Amino acid sequence: MVDVTIWNEFRHEREDDAVAAVYPDGIHATIADALAERADGTKTGHELRTATLDEPEHGLTETVLESTDVLLWWGHEAHDEVADEVVDRVQERVLEGMGLIVLHSGHYSKPFKRLMGTTCSLQYREDGGTERLWVVDPGHPIADGLEGSIELPRTEMYGEPFDVPEPDRLVFNSWFEGGEVFRSGCCYRRGSGRLFYFRPGHETYPIYENEAIRRVLRNAVEWAAPREGAPRTFGERD
Amino acid sequence: MVDVTIWNEFRHEREDDAVAAVYPDGIHATIADALAERADGTKTGHELRTATLDEPEHGLTETVLESTDVLLWWGHEAHDEVADEVVDRVQERVLEGMGLIVLHSGHYSKPFKRLMGTTCSLQYREDGGTERLWVVDPGHPIADGLEGSIELPRTEMYGEPFDVPEPDRLVFNSWFEGGEVFRSGCCYRRGSGRLFYFRPGHETYPIYENEAIRRVLRNAVEWAAPREGAPRTFGERD
Amino acid sequence: MVDVTIWNEFRHEREDDAVAAVYPDGIHATIADALAERADGTKTGHELRTATLDEPEHGLTETVLESTDVLLWWGHEAHDEVADEVVDRVQERVLEGMGLIVLHSGHYSKPFKRLMGTTCSLQYREDGGTERLWVVDPGHPIADGLEGSIELPRTEMYGEPFDVPEPDRLVFNSWFEGGEVFRSGCCYRRGSGRLFYFRPGHETYPIYENEAIRRVLRNAVEWAAPREGAPRTFGERD
Amino acid sequence: MVDVTIWNEFRHEREDDAVAAVYPDGIHATIADALAERADGTKTGHELRTATLDEPEHGLTETVLESTDVLLWWGHEAHDEVADEVVDRVQERVLEGMGLIVLHSGHYSKPFKRLMGTTCSLQYREDGGTERLWVVDPGHPIADGLEGSIELPRTEMYGEPFDVPEPDRLVFNSWFEGGEVFRSGCCYRRGSGRLFYFRPGHETYPIYENEAIRRVLRNAVEWAAPREGAPRTFGERD
Numbered sequence: 001m002v003d004v005t006i007w008n009e010f011r012h013e014r015e016d017d018a019v020a021a022v023y024p025d026g027i028h029a030t031i032a033d034a035l036a037e038r039a040d041g042t043k044t045g046h047e048l049r050t051a052t053l054d055e056p057e058h059g060l061t062e063t064v065l066e067s068t069d070v071l072l073w074w075g076h077e078a079h080d081e082v083a084d085e086v087v088d089r090v091q092e093r094v095l096e097g098m099g100l101i102v103l104h105s106g107h108y109s110k111p112f113k114r115l116m117g118t119t120c121s122l123q124y125r126e127d128g129g130t131e132r133l134w135v136v137d138p139g140h141p142i143a144d145g146l147e148g149s150i151e152l153p154r155t156e157m158y159g160e161p162f163d164v165p166e167p168d169r170l171v172f173n174s175w176f177e178g179g180e181v182f183r184s185g186c187c188y189r190r191g192s193g194r195l196f197y198f199r200p201g202h203e204t205y206p207i208y209e210n211e212a213i214r215r216v217l218r219n220a221v222e223w224a225a226p227r228e229g230a231p232r233t234f235g236e237r238d
Numbered sequence: 239m240v241d242v243t244i245w246n247e248f249r250h251e252r253e254d255d256a257v258a259a260v261y262p263d264g265i266h267a268t269i270a271d272a273l274a275e276r277a278d279g280t281k282t283g284h285e286l287r288t289a290t291l292d293e294p295e296h297g298l299t300e301t302v303l304e305s306t307d308v309l310l311w312w313g314h315e316a317h318d319e320v321a322d323e324v325v326d327r328v329q330e331r332v333l334e335g336m337g338l339i340v341l342h343s344g345h346y347s348k349p350f351k352r353l354m355g356t357t358c359s360l361q362y363r364e365d366g367g368t369e370r371l372w373v374v375d376p377g378h379p380i381a382d383g384l385e386g387s388i389e390l391p392r393t394e395m396y397g398e399p400f401d402v403p404e405p406d407r408l409v410f411n412s413w414f415e416g417g418e419v420f421r422s423g424c425c426y427r428r429g430s431g432r433l434f435y436f437r438p439g440h441e442t443y444p445i446y447e448n449e450a451i452r453r454v455l456r457n458a459v460e461w462a463a464p465r466e467g468a469p470r471t472f473g474e475r476d
Numbered sequence: 477m478v479d480v481t482i483w484n485e486f487r488h489e490r491e492d493d494a495v496a497a498v499y500p501d502g503i504h505a506t507i508a509d510a511l512a513e514r515a516d517g518t519k520t521g522h523e524l525r526t527a528t529l530d531e532p533e534h535g536l537t538e539t540v541l542e543s544t545d546v547l548l549w550w551g552h553e554a555h556d557e558v559a560d561e562v563v564d565r566v567q568e569r570v571l572e573g574m575g576l577i578v579l580h581s582g583h584y585s586k587p588f589k590r591l592m593g594t595t596c597s598l599q600y601r602e603d604g605g606t607e608r609l610w611v612v613d614p615g616h617p618i619a620d621g622l623e624g625s626i627e628l629p630r631t632e633m634y635g636e637p638f639d640v641p642e643p644d645r646l647v648f649n650s651w652f653e654g655g656e657v658f659r660s661g662c663c664y665r666r667g668s669g670r671l672f673y674f675r676p677g678h679e680t681y682p683i684y685e686n687e688a689i690r691r692v693l694r695n696a697v698e699w700a701a702p703r704e705g706a707p708r709t710f711g712e713r714d
Numbered sequence: 715m716v717d718v719t720i721w722n723e724f725r726h727e728r729e730d731d732a733v734a735a736v737y738p739d740g741i742h743a744t745i746a747d748a749l750a751e752r753a754d755g756t757k758t759g760h761e762l763r764t765a766t767l768d769e770p771e772h773g774l775t776e777t778v779l780e781s782t783d784v785l786l787w788w789g790h791e792a793h794d795e796v797a798d799e800v801v802d803r804v805q806e807r808v809l810e811g812m813g814l815i816v817l818h819s820g821h822y823s824k825p826f827k828r829l830m831g832t833t834c835s836l837q838y839r840e841d842g843g844t845e846r847l848w849v850v851d852p853g854h855p856i857a858d859g860l861e862g863s864i865e866l867p868r869t870e871m872y873g874e875p876f877d878v879p880e881p882d883r884l885v886f887n888s889w890f891e892g893g894e895v896f897r898s899g900c901c902y903r904r905g906s907g908r909l910f911y912f913r914p915g916h917e918t919y920p921i922y923e924n925e926a927i928r929r930v931l932r933n934a935v936e937w938a939a940p941r942e943g944a945p946r947t948f949g950e951r952d
Contacts, residue, residue: 095832095877097377115831118809118905121948134657136636139335139430141465148471148637159951160612160649161624163809163905165879168406169427173636173649175657180951181610181649189407191832191877192377230373230381234835237873237894333594333639353593356571356667359710372895374874386875397713398850398887399862401571401667403641411874411887411895418713419848419887419895429594429639472597475635475656573853611944615811615906619944644882645903665883668853706849706857 002225003047005068006031007060009075010052012203019203027074027201027208028052034214035221044218053078060086070099070224072217073106076203082110091115095191096232099224101217104201107162112197115190116164122182123159126202129177131155133184133200136173142185142196142219143171150212156202158182164197174199185216187223192232194224240463241285243306244269245298247313248290250441257441265312265439265446266290272452273459282456291316298324308337308462310455311344314441320348329353333429334470337462339455342439345400350435353428354402360420361397364440367415369393371422371438374411380423380434380457381409388450394440396420402435412437423454425461430470432462478701479523481544482507483536485551486528488679495679503550503677503684504528510690511697520694529554536562546575546700548693549582552679558586567591571667572708575700577693580677583638588673591666592640598658599635602678605653607631609660609676612649618661618672618695619647626688632678634658640673650675661692663699668708670700716939717761719782720745721774723789724766726917733917741788741915741922742766748928749935758932767792774800784813784938786931787820790917796824805829809905810946813938815931818915821876826911829904830878836896837873840916843891845869847898847914850887856899856910856933857885864926870916872896878911888913899930901937906946908938 008028012019023030028050035046049068051059053075065071071090075082087110094100094115102112107120133150135143150172159180165188172185184199198220201207208214246266250257261268266288273284287306289297291313303309309328313320325348332338332353340350345358371388373381388410397418403426410423422437436458439445446452484504488495499506504526511522525544527535529551541547547566551558563586570576570591578588583596609626611619626648635656641664648661660675674696677683684690722742726733737744742764749760763782765773767789779785785804789796801824808814808829816826821834847864849857864886873894879902886899898913912934914921921927 091831117805117829117831119948123948123951125951132655132657134636135468136638136657136659137642138468138470138637139427139465140467143468144466146468148469157951160610161614161946161948162612163946163948165902165904166613166645166882168880169642170646170659173657173659175651175655179608179651181608181612181651181657183612183646183649188879189377190879227377227379228382229378230376230384231386232376232875232877233386234833234837234875234877237837237839237871329593355567355591355593357710361710361713363713370893370895372874374876374895374897375880376875395713398848399708399710399852400850401708401710403664403666404644404851404883406642407880408884408897411897413889413893413895417846417889419846419850419889421850421884421887426641428641470637470639472595472599472637472639475599475601475633614944614946615903615941616943617941620942622944624945624947665853703853703855704858705854706852706860707862708852709862 001045001047002221003067003069004035004049004221005064006048006050006072007074008050008052009078010054011078012076022204022206027203030208031072031217034208034217038218039211039215046221053081058082058086060089062089065089065093068098069226070101070221072101072103073109073111074103074201075109076105079109087111087114094193094195097192097226099193099226100195101220101224102195102197104199107197115195118165119163121163125157125178127157127178128154129157132175133172134175135171137169137171140169140171141223142216144219145215146212152200152207152210154205155200155207158199192229196220196224239283239285240459241305241307242273242287242310242459243302244286244288244310245312246288246290247316248292249316250314260442260444265441268446269310269455272446272455276456277449277453284459291319296320296324298327300327303327303331306336307464308339308459310339310341311347311349312341312439313347314343317347325349325352332431332433335430335464337431337464338433339458339462340433340435342437345435353433356403357401359401363395363416365395365416366392367395370413371410372413373409375407375409378407378409379461380454382457383453384450390438390445390448392443393438393445396437430467434458434462477521477523478697479543479545480511480525480548480697481540482524482526482548483550484526484528485554486530487554488552498680498682503679506684507548507693510684510693514694515687515691522697529557534558534562536565538565541565541569544574545702546577546697548577548579549585549587550579550677551585552581555585563587563590570669570671573668573702575669575702576671577696577700578671578673580675583673591671594641595639597639601633601654603633603654604630605633608651609648610651611647613645613647616645616647617699618692620695621691622688628676628683628686630681631676631683634675668705672696672700715759715761716935717781717783718749718763718935719778720762720764720786721788722764722766723792724768725792726790736918736920741917744922745786745931748922748931752932753925753929760935767795772796772800774803776803779803779807782812783940784815784935786815786817787823787825788817788915789823790819793823801825801828808907808909811906811940813907813940814909815934815938816909816911818913821911829909832879833877835877839871839892841871841892842868843871846889847886848889849885851883851885854883854885855937856930858933859929860926866914866921866924868919869914869921872913906943910934910938
């Protein structure tokens with residue numbers, strides 16, 4: 001059982017009918033469904049909460065973060081509205097061991113840029129072409145239960161170069177119909193925390209309804225959950 | 239529950255009284271004890287087998303390896319007597335997902351050198367000085383339950399340079415009384431398998447009786463156990 | 477100035493007219509041309525030698541290897557005919573600092589498998605489709621002078637998974653017309669030596685005539701050339 | 715020839731007589747000497763500039779940074795006084811390719827923390843004990859010309875854990891008389907830039923007068939200097 005908080009900017013869904021048609025209760029609600037139940041109908045048993053930008057402290061109070069094992073992050077048009085104080089808090093919790101799963105346009109979110117130390121820039125084209133995510137690391141638990149690749153019939157394209165530190169482990173490598181490639185599933189450790197960047201997930205395509213993608217999200221939550229370790233002791237020694 | 243096979247050369251213990259005094263039933267028996275029960279007396283529940291050099295096929299038949307989740311390896315004076323066919327088998331199983339924990343002088347074993355691709359050479363001095371293993375990655379599950387360091391009052395010294403590929407993750411860094419340092423806990427992935435090289439463990443010092451070391455061995459077995467992933471499919475595509 | 481030895485199996489060119497039409501003097505001769513002169517006609521000044529399978533000791537005597545800074549390796553149908561003694565020698569020299577550039581089907585060569593410790597397996601399809609190599613690490617010297625990508629109109633496809641250790645640095649990521657991706661430019665360090673695996677280069681497509689590919693080969697030779705370092709001292713310490 | 719800017723906080727030297735006695739013209743001046751001339755008296759030919767905290771824009775104007783290939787950073791008591799705008803500028807230039815060498819207490823500097831994404835915390839003890847830096851990667855150019863280790867008779871101790879991302883390459887590993895170890899020479903790539911964290915260098919010990927340490931600084935400048943690569947192109951694609 002993992003304590004999960006799903007953070008969503010939750011603006012597109014309230015401003016744009018096309019997005020609302022795909023995600024009527026918000027992207028966070030769809031992700032929560034994906035994390036609650038497996039394809040075979042069994043329950044995961046995770047404790048699932050959601051938090052959104054327009055809540056006080058964006059829904060990420062100290063209390064919420066302290067009881068969060070894994071935080072998922074979806075944002076796009078309002079990255080700059082996220083308060084630096086909340087970013088500090090997220091960073092601190094990740095370094096202490098909280099898992100962080102950054103989704104799609106979250107590559108430009110403040111917490112991700114803060115933890116990567118780079119621009120996290122990339123190339124893109126909103127063309128609705130096909131994406132195929134190849135498993136390049138079949139032995140990785142995030143790939144559990146998948147076939148060799150996942151096909152998404154209509155997506156926004158993200159292309160290299162992707163300005164992030166070399167991933168500790170690359171799990172997915174995407175092929176796009178229009179001729180591009182992208183490292184679309186990247187694992188990192190920062191402090192005691194595990195980070196996973198996962199590319200799929202545009203607001204106008206029902207990516208998070210795709211069963212293979214939902215499987216990856218569930219796998220990633222289990223992988224990113226904190227492990228017990230040794231104390232992180234810093235400062236002056238006698 | 240993990241299916242563990244503990245491989246030991248088992249020559250020193252039968253040839254040298256000083257070693258027999260420390261490990262009367264063989265190093266493998268002491269390690270098996272460490273893996274069977276936690277410090278608080280609770281059972282781990284692992285399925286524990288041992289195998290030694292002088293058994294047919296060194297005790298590592300196809301049947302044994304197929305049902306092994308994690309293999310531990312202790313060898314020293316007879317590395318060359320290990321048949322290449324058995325090394326092939328161990329390598330193949332690791333790439334398929336079996337965990338491998340290589341102990342102390344096993345740095346020069348055939349399976350480790352095969353999987354590393356380097357000489358695995360190092361510096362050493364058999365001086366019985368103190369070693370202190372520092373946890374450099376407190377968030378790693380192999381460090382679970384430890385304090386910031388482990389002190390071993392009498393050990394053989396291993397010093398840098400250690401001719402291995404840069405570890406994916408360095409967990410322990412050793413300090414030696416005589417003035418040397420050593421990367422003494424190194425994690426690798428090869429194929430779908432997880433490898434952990436752990437330095438402590440000479441035949442004439444009762445290292446594997448040390449409770450913190452025993453804790454590391456138990457942690458490493460859980461860490462190295464296979465995870466479910468995706469199929470490893472190679473060859474011609476239609 | 478770099479001392480370069482270009483090793484080629486040199487069988488296809490002598491056995492198959494279609495290959496001879498593309499590489500009349502052997503793949504090694506074409507690569508030697510690429511390394512001798514830049515696109516602007518200036519000379520690189522490298523000392524260039526070639527060596528082939530059917531020469532005594534495959535042309536890789538101790539004398540040759542001792543005076544080689546960077547070895548390039550192209551092989552395909554006769555990997556098994558390479559003597560283990562020569563593989564030992566190549567491995568030893570790489571660990572001492574010699575650069576090694578492994579080309580295309582050389583992924584299955586003995587020296588590459590020896591140094592990687594994995595099967596180096598992959599998926600493939602000989603379909604003559606288009607490949608586009610994307611630069612994922614624009615700051616890498618192997619990418620010097622390239623645009624964002626290199627397009628090859630007709631190639632054999634190589635697809636993931638590619639069973640190699642996670643590269644230290646991924647420089648190229650390939651897109652294939654048929655729907656696959658491949659990590660096609662992978663950097664490693666083993667001992668003091670630098671390794672670069674570079675995918676392009678089938679025997680029936682004139683890949684090594686492509687100017688961007690020739691540029692990569694020249695860049696890779698400069699990158700892989702030995703650097704001065706500190707002594708590699710192993711063994712017993714006083 | 716490399717365009718080098720040596721940045722120093724330059725407060726201790728003006729406030730504390732004990733420090734002024736060791737570094738009468740400031741730590742930056744001593745480092746500049748080390749970078750100007752080799753031990754054999756030959757000149758390096760580098761273009762050397764210095765910049766300090768109390769200059770306008772801390773001496774790091776856009777013009778200065780644009781013409782800097784490698785920036786060295788020494789700071790300790792006034793990290794917080796460095797303007798975020800200057801930190802932004804340093805980060806941007808590193809991602810574009812400028813080398814950054816962070817020295818000693820600079821582990822807590824804003825640019826280093828920004829680029830690492832972690833706290834960069836560690837343990838320390840100001841005890842004036844002996845440090846021995848072991849070369850763990852003898853093939854690395856930063857180790858060129860060194861013996862197996864460097865001994866510093868009196869230093870401040872830094873101990874693990876060191877809260878940084880796993881280094882791409884660990885070059886030095888320090889042993890301390892008081893019983894600790896530390897990863898004291900860590901290489902990273904961020905964007906197109908190369909970073910090197912190098913531990914030695916307290917304000918009251920004449921560390922930068924030590925010839926082996928001066929050699930490392932010169933080696934590091936050459937290693938960190940920008941390489942030509944491919945364009946870093948981001949944003950919307952047609």
